[in-house]
Amino acid sequence: MEIHANMETEKQISLEKIYKKLENLEVFMKKFEQVIEDIEFARRTEEAYKRHEEGNFIEMDSEKFLKELKKW
Numbered sequence: 001m002e003i004h005a006n007m008e009t010e011k012q013i014s015l016e017k018i019y020k021k022l023e024n025l026e027v028f029m030k031k032f033e034q035v036i037e038d039i040e041f042a043r044r045t046e047e048a049y050k051r052h053e054e055g056n057f058i059e060m061d062s063e064k065f066l067k068e069l070k071k072w
Contacts, residue, residue, distance in 0.1 A: 051057065060068070
């Protein structure tokens, strides 16, 4: 009986270790997803800045801008 109990205890410890590693992986993946979002935001911001520097933008008064904004 003692051998069987030890095997069960080892299995339990192994499952606990696996569960903890999965929890750590989940935390890592959430952080990684945020990094990917941050990189994409930086890329899009840089593209917009370059277009602005090249003069590729539309000028409008505040009233027209607010009307356009409401369409979104």
